[in-house]
Amino acid sequence: MKCPRCLASISPAQNACSACGFSATLLNGYLGNQWVKLERITDAAHCLRLEDVRRTEIILDDFERSLPQVFFAAYLGVLPKGLSVAELGFWLLNQGAFVTHSVSRRNDFGIVLVVDPAEQAASITLGYAIEKYFSPQTVTRMLQTAGIQLNRGATSRAIEVVCNQCADVLRKCAHGMKRQPDILTTGSDLGLQSLRGGHRAGSRPLAGFSSATKP
Numbered sequence: 115m116k117c118p119r120c121l122a123s124i125s126p127a128q129n130a131c132s133a134c135g136f137s138a139t140l141l142n143g144y145l146g147n148q149w150v151k152l153e154r155i156t157d158a159a160h161c162l163r164l165e166d167v168r169r170t171e172i173i174l175d176d177f178e179r180s181l182p183q184v185f186f187a188a189y190l191g192v193l194p195k196g197l198s199v200a201e202l203g204f205w206l207l208n209q210g211a212f213v214t215h216s217v218s219r220r221n222d223f224g225i226v227l228v229v230d231p232a233e234q235a236a237s238i239t240l241g242y243a244i245e246k247y248f249s250p251q252t253v254t255r256m257l258q259t260a261g262i263q264l265n266r267g268a269t270s271r272a273i274e275v276v277c278n279q280c281a282d283v284l285r286k287c288a289h290g291m292k293r294q295p296d297i298l299t300t301g302s303d304l305g306l307q308s309l310r311g312g313h314r315a316g317s318r319p320l321a322g323f324s325s326a327t328k329p
Contacts, residue, residue: 203239
């Protein structure tokens with residue numbers, strides 16, 4: 115996997131990046147370690163029209179139907195200084211309770227696209243269970259394609275393109291993906307209802323490879 119801050123290679127067993135010192139603990143100290151509820155499309159930057167959201171939701175529905183274990187989510191927002199899109203993607207995939215049609219989808223089977231429209235920056239963060247299917251070159255090409263759409267002001271199209279490209283990659287590898295049992299937390303675990311099994315206090319980070327670029 116890659117460090118979301120400096121993109122150095124790190125192993126899942128490492129608690130922190132040996133190159134830059136980044137760790138989930140440091141990020142939690144900045145953003146908090148609370149569980150956050152997120153829709154599949156979170157437009158904190160208010161850059162999508164209602165018809166854009168509806169069209170993109172259809173794409174996400176098709177994605178989830180064709181790949182029942184996996185989910186795709188997008189966060190659009192102007193990030194504070196000192197926080198990168200890759201770092202936020204890492205945090206969201208570890209701390210987010212994403213509202214999908216099936217609550218049993220686990221975050222280690224998740225894909226999160228983060229876009230900062232003010233900085234024209236984007237990142238893709240992949241869960242541990244699926245990161246092996248995406249080479250760094252593949253993710254870079256996806257971000258470059260998304261960047262073309264972002265430069266045109268077509269934010270919803272950028273989401274759709276990345277989602278469809280992720281689906282293409284995963285369909286080619288679907289025969290090698292074993293079905294994982296659906297494990298749900300109880301409300302008493304975290305004081306929340308219907309969170310996925312990955313959302314357990316003290317669990318290892320669920321985010322794997324994270325890549326970012328400025329279009």
